[in-house]
Amino acid sequence: xxxxxxxxxxxxxxxxxxxxxxxxxxxxxxxxxxxxxxxxxxxxxxxxxxxxxxxxxxxxxxxxxxxxxxxxxxxxxxxxxxxxxxxxxxxxxxxxxxxxxxxxxxxxx
Numbered sequence: 001x002x003x004x005x006x007x008x009x010x011x012x013x014x015x016x017x018x019x020x021x022x023x024x025x026x027x028x029x030x031x032x033x034x035x036x037x038x039x040x041x042x043x044x045x046x047x048x049x050x051x052x053x054x055x056x057x058x059x060x061x062x063x064x065x066x067x068x069x070x071x072x073x074x075x076x077x078x079x080x081x082x083x084x085x086x087x088x089x090x091x092x093x094x095x096x097x098x099x100x101x102x103x104x105x106x107x108x109x
Contacts, residue, residue: 010068011068011107012065012067012108013064014037014062014064014098014102014104015035015036015037015038015040015063015064015081016062016063017058017059017060017061017062018059019032019034019059020033022055023074023075025076025077026046026048026074026077027074029050030046030048030050031047031049031050031053031058032044032045033063035065035083037067037081038103038106039105043065043067043080043081044078044081045079045080045082046077047093049083049085049095051091051092053095062097062104064083064095064096064097065083065084066081066084069081084096
């Protein structure tokens with residue numbers, strides 16, 4: 001079981017997607033995202049969200065991500081955060097997003 005202290009170590013924060021590009025070297029279809037987390041900086045992420053999202057709709061959208069994982073190399077790309085979503089029955093991912101526009105970097109509780 002996860003303890004409350006364990007949960008408090010997970011830094012889930014809101015960020016705005018500032019760039020999106022294709023990631024053809026990824027093993028599974030993915031986009032390369034650059035996300036602005038305000039005072040927590042700009043981070044890159046590889047996100048397997050191509051089944052239901054396109055680049056144009058992602059650009060400028062706010063997302064929720066875990067920002068305190070160690071960087072992970074995926075092909076020739078370093079992913080610095082984990083974008084969160086709901087995995088559907090066909091492995092399509094629906095992003096977790098704030099209901100209203102909020103300040104980049106705000107913590108999820």
